[in-house]
Amino acid sequence: MPQFQSTKSFFLYVPADSPIHKLHPLTKLVIVFVINLISFFVMDFYGTLCLLALILILLAIGKVPLSLAKSFVMALLGIIQLIMISYLLFTQIPGNIIYFEAYVVLLRWHIYVSDATLLNAFTMDIRLVTLFLTTTFFLATTRDRDLIYGLRKLHIPYAGCLMFSLMFRSMSLFVDDYYIIREAMMSKALDFGKGSIAKRLRRYVFLIIPLMILMVKRTEEIAYAIEARGIPIRGRKRAVYHDFPLTAIDYAVCGVFVSFFLGIVVGKTYLGFNLGDLAFGIIQRFIDILRGFIK
Amino acid sequence: MRNQIVAENLWWQYEGAKDWILKGINLTVKQGEFLGIMGPSGAGKTTLCMCMNGLIPQRARGRYKGCVKIGDLDTIENKMFELAGKVGMVFQDPETQFVMMTVEDEIALGLENLALPREEMRERVRWAMDVVGLSDDFLGKTPLELSGGEKQRIAIASILALKPEILILDEPTSNLDPVGKAEVFSTVEDLKNKFDITIIVVEHEAEKLAEFADRIIVIYNGQIVEEGSPREVFKKVDTLKSLGIRSPQVTEFAQYKKWDDVPITINEAEKKLAEMLKKEQYRIQKIEVKTEGKRSREPIIQAENLHYTYPNGGKALKGVSLTIGKGDYLAIIGPNGSGKTTLAKHFNGILKPTDGKVLVDGSDIKKATITKLASKVGYCFQNPDHQLFCQTVKDEVAFGPLNLGLTKEEVEERVDKALKTVGLEIFGDEHPFFLGKGQRQRLAIASILAMEPEVLIIDEPTTGQDYRMAEEIMCLLDQLNEKGHTVIIITHNMPLVCEHVERVIVMLDGKIIVDGPPAEIFTREDVLREAHLYPPQITQLAKKLAKFGVPGNVLTVEQMNRVLS
Numbered sequence: 001m002p003q004f005q006s007t008k009s010f011f012l013y014v015p016a017d018s019p020i021h022k023l024h025p026l027t028k029l030v031i032v033f034v035i036n037l038i039s040f041f042v043m044d045f046y047g048t049l050c051l052l053a054l055i056l057i058l059l060a061i062g063k064v065p066l067s068l069a070k071s072f073v074m075a076l077l078g079i080i081q082l083i084m085i086s087y088l089l090f091t092q093i094p095g096n097i098i099y100f101e102a103y104v105v106l107l108r109w110h111i112y113v114s115d116a117t118l119l120n121a122f123t124m125d126i127r128l129v130t131l132f133l134t135t136t137f138f139l140a141t142t143r144d145r146d147l148i149y150g151l152r153k154l155h156i157p158y159a160g161c162l163m164f165s166l167m168f169r170s171m172s173l174f175v176d177d178y179y180i181i182r183e184a185m186m187s188k189a190l191d192f193g194k195g196s197i198a199k200r201l202r203r204y205v206f207l208i209i210p211l212m213i214l215m216v217k218r219t220e221e222i223a224y225a226i227e228a229r230g231i232p233i234r235g236r237k238r239a240v241y242h243d244f245p246l247t248a249i250d251y252a253v254c255g256v257f258v259s260f261f262l263g264i265v266v267g268k269t270y271l272g273f274n275l276g277d278l279a280f281g282i283i284q285r286f287i288d289i290l291r292g293f294i295k
Numbered sequence: 296m297r298n299q300i301v302a303e304n305l306w307w308q309y310e311g312a313k314d315w316i317l318k319g320i321n322l323t324v325k326q327g328e329f330l331g332i333m334g335p336s337g338a339g340k341t342t343l344c345m346c347m348n349g350l351i352p353q354r355a356r357g358r359y360k361g362c363v364k365i366g367d368l369d370t371i372e373n374k375m376f377e378l379a380g381k382v383g384m385v386f387q388d389p390e391t392q393f394v395m396m397t398v399e400d401e402i403a404l405g406l407e408n409l410a411l412p413r414e415e416m417r418e419r420v421r422w423a424m425d426v427v428g429l430s431d432d433f434l435g436k437t438p439l440e441l442s443g444g445e446k447q448r449i450a451i452a453s454i455l456a457l458k459p460e461i462l463i464l465d466e467p468t469s470n471l472d473p474v475g476k477a478e479v480f481s482t483v484e485d486l487k488n489k490f491d492i493t494i495i496v497v498e499h500e501a502e503k504l505a506e507f508a509d510r511i512i513v514i515y516n517g518q519i520v521e522e523g524s525p526r527e528v529f530k531k532v533d534t535l536k537s538l539g540i541r542s543p544q545v546t547e548f549a550q551y552k553k554w555d556d557v558p559i560t561i562n563e564a565e566k567k568l569a570e571m572l573k574k575e576q577y578r579i580q581k582i583e584v585k586t587e588g589k590r591s592r593e594p595i596i597q598a599e600n601l602h603y604t605y606p607n608g609g610k611a612l613k614g615v616s617l618t619i620g621k622g623d624y625l626a627i628i629g630p631n632g633s634g635k636t637t638l639a640k641h642f643n644g645i646l647k648p649t650d651g652k653v654l655v656d657g658s659d660i661k662k663a664t665i666t667k668l669a670s671k672v673g674y675c676f677q678n679p680d681h682q683l684f685c686q687t688v689k690d691e692v693a694f695g696p697l698n699l700g701l702t703k704e705e706v707e708e709r710v711d712k713a714l715k716t717v718g719l720e721i722f723g724d725e726h727p728f729f730l731g732k733g734q735r736q737r738l739a740i741a742s743i744l745a746m747e748p749e750v751l752i753i754d755e756p757t758t759g760q761d762y763r764m765a766e767e768i769m770c771l772l773d774q775l776n777e778k779g780h781t782v783i784i785i786t787h788n789m790p791l792v793c794e795h796v797e798r799v800i801v802m803l804d805g806k807i808i809v810d811g812p813p814a815e816i817f818t819r820e821d822v823l824r825e826a827h828l829y830p831p832q833i834t835q836l837a838k839k840l841a842k843f844g845v846p847g848n849v850l851t852v853e854q855m856n857r858v859l860s
Binding site: 143148162165166169172173180181184185187188209210213214217218221222223225227229231237239241242243 | 350354375379380383384388395408409411412416437438454643644664665669670676678680682684685694698699746
């Protein structure tokens with residue numbers, strides 16, 4: 001077995017002794033779900049900033065090192081640039097004009113950049129970062145098996161949970177296979193770092209054949225191993241080995257987050273309340289106080 | 296004792312296969328019996344096991360004739376989960392049968408299907424862990440944290456927890472290192488002694504079956520060709536050999552000496568020989584054991600203070616220095632995780648040293664290109680499935696030479712030559728996928744040979760191969776070595792090491808602990824104990840007879856025969 005694979009969990013899991021780690025996986029799912037949902041209702045700059053602050057606080061409580069996020073920072077930067085550029089080129093959001101240029105190229109296209117355009121683009125970027133961090137938060141504090149416990153607590157049918165579990169198992173086998181095959185190809189004088197992009201891509205096509213063959217073989221073996229232990233796919237009463245009790249703290253945390261969500265939705269639809277306005281107000285007050293202090 | 300398994304005139308043909316794989320098997324297994332199944336690869340051993348828990352004919356696709364009764368259940372009429380309560384089956388690969396994310400869930404998986412109360416499930420999990428000798432600390436571990444032997448014991452535990460009446464183990468140790476093998480066999484021994492459970496084991500190692508089994512059947516080409524007590528079966532040494540099966544070494548020795556009552560275990564042989572030596576029926580000859588092979592002084596691979604750390608921080612090599620001469624024939628041995636494969640992967644540049652230096656034919660591997668190194672040092676991986684990517688056998692062998700940039704004529708010439716060397720020339724246009732396992736292994740070797748490397752590294756050339764195939768592959772390597780190739784094998788198979796190679800490197804915990812000829816290594820008790828190595832049975836026997844003056848450096852049955860004359 002290759003040893004580069006001794007990650008203890010397939011996810012980004014970082015073992016730590018934090019209150020977050022002690023929460024029931026279902027509670028963490030609720031937190032992630034709520035933050036994602038809220039981001040649909042909070043569109044403005046200050047509101048988004050609030051959500052970002054919230055997830056940063058959660059990450060800090062969970063003792064998750066931010067360096068964990070560095071693996072997808074590059075991909076993220078690309079997307080951020082893309083959002084910026086598309087906002088600058090293709091939107092016309094009314095506001096104080098910063099730059100304007102009219103083009104007539106078949107279509108009547110003109111570039112119109114206002115302060116509102118920039119603010120919107122920036123808000124969009126922050127939302128994206130927030131969502132990425134939320135996922136990181138979940139994966140870093142939850143083991144893959146905990147996710148399955150969480151799913152079972154939600155009464156997801158057994159076949160579904162088993163499927164998830166098998167998926168994680170086969171992913172780690174798949175990664176192992178991938179590396180071994182690559183090394184085997186290198187032993188046959190195939191240099192992965194050389195040649196044009198088209199050539200490089202073709203080499204990866206070669207990889208697929210043994211990967212598929214191994215996968216088909218394994219699938220059969222795994223299926224046999226499961227059936228040999230008397231696992232009917234459906235239709236029989238099963239017992240549940242684990243008891244996954246939700247503690248009072250879990251209920252409390254879920255309660256706080258769900259009411260936070262409801263507060264925002266109800267506030268926004270009926271009371272004209274907006275998280276962003278509140279945050280803006282608070283920041284203004286803070287600046288005022290600071291000014292007064294300086295004077 | 297009542298009959299627990301009755302198979303009558305059993306036939307099976309896999310869908311798409313040309314021939315029946317089982318051809319009229321009749322077999323009765325009694326309650327509490329320990330049955331050993333032997334036979335060459337492809338004889339139908341696994342298929343027969345699958346007939347006993349209903350996988351055949353209920354899941355696998357193909358043609359079926361005959362009937363199998365498990366107690367009062369029928370493998371056609373009763374559902375798989377009913378059969379699973381009675382017949383538990385442990386498979387060969389510890390990796391693919393571990394399906395959950397923790398040990399505890401793995402064992403509980405089957406129990407949940409029995410719809411037992413939670414308290415009883417807990418009790419059974421603990422009981423099963425206890426039987427296989429693993430502490431409760433293991434319950435929370437993931438499969439990635441376990442060794443092969445531990446995984447296989449957990450596979451056994453997860454079956455035992457269901458309290459089956461019959462336990463079938465299909466080559467449970469063939470993917471394990473010596474430590475794992477010993478762990479699993481001691482578990483099996485415990486089961487046999489403590490519980491009234493019927494056990495069926497498919498196994499290549501005759502020495503182990505001779506100790507445990509009540510009865511042995513030999514399957515060849517889909518039929519039972521030999522049946523009887525281990526003594527009755529193993530004493531037909533030559534017949535078994537022609538079927539691709541090896542008897543225990545002590546039995547082979549008795550055959551040489553033409554004894555009437557043959558020993559089958561090491562203790563029997565020791566007792567008998569001790570008596571004979573006391574009566575001075577044999578004189579002890581000194582034999583010359585090669586302490587220095589035909590090692591040339593010209594180095595081909597040199598490693599200096601080699602360190603390697605995996606990206607995740609695992610230190611695999613901690614300062615390895617060695618010189619391999621041109622034409623050396625050497626084996627790297629040691630437990631799993633000791634760094635054998637990591638070391639070998641430096642020789643053809645798949646891995647680059649974290650610290651230290653590796654020189655191949657005088658040039659540093661850090662500076663050499665993959666193409667250049669691959670043409671000098673060929674590396675053959677353990678599992679042929681990882682290294683065959685082409686549509687025909689010929690293309691497969693041509694793959695490497697084409698990457699070296701040879702002309703079409705040269706490539707064709709090399710392909711023909713390589714295929715002839717491994718005896719696969721008639722399969723040139725077949726798809727590699729349709730070859731048998733031993734043939735695929737030889738194809739993998741041919742695809743490396745075609746690049747005509749000076750050094751040939753083969754990782755586990757004989758795992759999961761029957762005796763005859765292993766012998767064929769080793770003979771091929773012998774020939775290549777005679778032609779001047781440097782041959783390096785990584786293996787757990789000690790008799791093989793003793794019979795073929797001239798130099799052994801023992802690795803432990805990322806370091807080389809001994810380097811020398813096999814005769815020297817296997818007499819060093821401290822090394823053997825430290826590295827969990829088990830010398831061949833005949834060597835163990837020689838050591839037990841040391842008080843009579845039998846030299847401890849006897850490595851093969853043939854040598855033992857010469858020593859006692």
